[in-house]
Amino acid sequence: MTDIPLGASGRMKRRDLVKALLADRGKLLAIGGLGAPAWDITAAGDVPENMPLWGGMGGAAMMGLGLALAQPDRPVAVITGDGEMLMGIGSLATIGVKQPRNLAIIVLDNEHYGETGMQETATRHGVDLATMAKGAGIADTRLVTQPEEVAALRAAIHAGAGPLFAQVKIDESSEPLVLPPREASILQARMREAILGKAAHLQ
Amino acid sequence: MPDAATDAARDWPDQIYALLKEHDIRQVALVPDAGHSRLIKRCLADNDMKVATLTTEEEGIAMLFGAWLGGEKGVLLMQSSGVGNCINMLSVPISHRTPCPMIVTMRGDYGEFNPFQVPMGNATQTVLEAMGTLVKRADAPEDVAPTVNATLRLAFNTYRPTATLIGQRVIGAKTFGK
Ligand SMILES: Cc1ncc(C[n+]2csc(CCOP(=O)(O)OP(=O)(O)O)c2C)c(N)n1
Numbered sequence: 001m002t003d004i005p006l007g008a009s010g011r012m013k014r015r016d017l018v019k020a021l022l023a024d025r026g027k028l029l030a031i032g033g034l035g036a037p038a039w040d041i042t043a044a045g046d047v048p049e050n051m052p053l054w055g056g057m058g059g060a061a062m063m064g065l066g067l068a069l070a071q072p073d074r075p076v077a078v079i080t081g082d083g084e085m086l087m088g089i090g091s092l093a094t095i096g097v098k099q100p101r102n103l104a105i106i107v108l109d110n111e112h113y114g115e116t117g118m119q120e121t122a123t124r125h126g127v128d129l130a131t132m133a134k135g136a137g138i139a140d141t142r143l144v145t146q147p148e149e150v151a152a153l154r155a156a157i158h159a160g161a162g163p164l165f166a167q168v169k170i171d172e173s174s175e176p177l178v179l180p181p182r183e184a185s186i187l188q189a190r191m192r193e194a195i196l197g198k199a200a201h202l203q
Numbered sequence: 204m205p206d207a208a209t210d211a212a213r214d215w216p217d218q219i220y221a222l223l224k225e226h227d228i229r230q231v232a233l234v235p236d237a238g239h240s241r242l243i244k245r246c247l248a249d250n251d252m253k254v255a256t257l258t259t260e261e262e263g264i265a266m267l268f269g270a271w272l273g274g275e276k277g278v279l280l281m282q283s284s285g286v287g288n289c290i291n292m293l294s295v296p297i298s299h300r301t302p303c304p305m306i307v308t309m310r311g312d313y314g315e316f317n318p319f320q321v322p323m324g325n326a327t328q329t330v331l332e333a334m335g336t337l338v339k340r341a342d343a344p345e346d347v348a349p350t351v352n353a354t355l356r357l358a359f360n361t362y363r364p365t366a367t368l369i370g371q372r373v374i375g376a377k378t379f380g381k
Contacts, residue, residue: 031269051272056295059265063295066269066277069230069253088265090258098255184298188272196274203274203359 004147007171012147014108014170018079019044020150021106021157026075028158029067029195033060033080035115036174037108041079043178048194051187052180058087061105065095068103071195077157078105082123082167083113089132095163096137104157104164105133110172118172133165144168211344215373216241218348219306223278226355229253230270230277232263238308238374239280260285264292264303264364271301276359279305283312283327283368284320293334296364304358305336305366306351312371316378331366342370 004016018040022030031051032041038052053060064078085107095103111124123129134141144153144166156164181187192200211218219242223231231246231254233239246252257263263279270277281289286307296303310317311324331338337357341350350367358365 029272055298056265056268056292059261059268059292059295062262062265063269063272065255066230066266066271066275067273068269070270070273070275088262091262091265093258094255094262098253185300188268188299188301191272192274195272200274 004150006147007173009171011145011169011171012150013173013175014040014110015043015175017108017150017168017170021077021079021154023154025049026158027073028075028077029071029191031060031064031067031076031078031080033078033084035081035084035113036110037079037081037084038180039175039178040108042180043175046178046180048190050180051191054182054184057084058091060084061088061091061095064103064105065091065098065100068100069098072100072102074102074195075158075160076100076103078103080105080107081114082107082109082111082121082129085129086122086127092133092136092138092165096133099137099163101160101162103162104166106153106157107165107167108170109167110170112172114172114174118174123167128167130165130167133167138163138165140164142166211347215344215347215369217245219351220245222348222351222355223252226359227276228278228355229275230255230266231280232257232266232277233280234260234263234282234285236280236282236285236308236310238282238369239306242280260288261292264289264295267303268295268299268301276302278355279303281305281307283307283309284323286327286331286366287323290330290334293336293364297335300362302358302362303364304355305364306354307366307368308374309368309371314371314378316381328368331364334364336364336366338366338368340368340370342372344373347373
């Protein structure tokens with residue numbers, strides 16, 4: 001997993017990073033935050049266990065909390081952008097209080113609002129999300145900058161010893177769009193069926 | 204002799220709690236409101252309910268969506284000012300067609316004392332309806348339980364955001380001693 005290529009900035013390329021995190025994913029459920037992270041999890045495989053978001057900016061982490069509490073035996077990874085996380089930053093406190101063991105929040109920090117034209121986010125100016133997460137009571141908080149650290153992060157997502165928060169510094173170059181279905185009722189129904197079986201549709 | 208109306212005047216929070224149990228609600232997301240304090244206490248005392256005190260109400264819309272993905276039913280408790288914090292996040296249950304029941308205690312309604320509660324209180328129903336939410340009001344204690352029951356049924360049977368607004372006539376207006 002140390003073969004994650006670096007971009008011009010010397011930081012990891014997002015697509016390869018997300019592919020590595022979702023490799024051999026087992027029972028892992030993944031929520032992809034609005035913007036490029038939704039396309040990243042889709043590029044890794046457009047599977048029912050993925051919930052790529054077309055909206056609800058600021059809500060990804062809390063969706064992860066609701067899902068993690070409902071499915072305590074499955075690992076849940078929220079993979080989202082620094083802009084999306086900043087909009088819902090208070091949810092770190094909510095999650096810190098609930099301490100869901102099976103929830104991991106992975107912020108792909110390109111220090112920009114990529115989807116809207118690469119405007120700078122607060123992390124560009126030194127705002128430290130990992131420290132904010134630590135302050136919210138999330139004990140396993142990591143700042144990840146090197147490909148060598150990714151295998152351990154992937155293992156921790158599956159370990160169920162969370163909650164876990166990782167701020168991963170990534171290269172700011174954007175990647176080609178890989179779009180999931182846009183009809184969101186399909187996205188929820190396919191994920192619910194993957195988790196709950198056909199009974200999901202009769203709940 | 205106590206009649207149904209006087210029982211309801213005293214017990215409507217307990218009646219809501221009983222409905223949450225009947226509907227197998229497992230996740231309760233809330234920002235506290237005085238009008239919900241008795242219901243919140245009952246939920247916190249219930250080991251089968253996961254109660255999350257939010258930093259802002261829109262977190263609850265997102266949390267209920269996640270809960271439904273995992274097969275659990277949830278409800279959001281808040282006061283009317285909190286509805287204003289939820290507007291854009293309501294696009295999530297609308298677009299995904301997922302249940303999102305809300306139980307809202309009204310401020311800025313009958314007998315309000317605080318000017319800051321009036322703009323959002325006055326707009327609560329309009330704003331929710333503008334965002335595709337089915338809204339029912341309960342303005343008498345004996346209407347609270349049937350209205351909340353309808354709100355839960357409409358949400359979970361027809362997959363959409365729904366809300367009960369509990370009027371300030373039921374809760375009593377906060378007068379800050381004036
Ligand atoms: C409430 C709301 N505000 C603004 C937007 C516009 N918007 C869409 S994606 C996005 C940026 C996301 O940035 P980030 O989370 O850092 O992800 P990136 O694309 O950079 O990976 C913004 C601002 C929106 N969709 N919703």
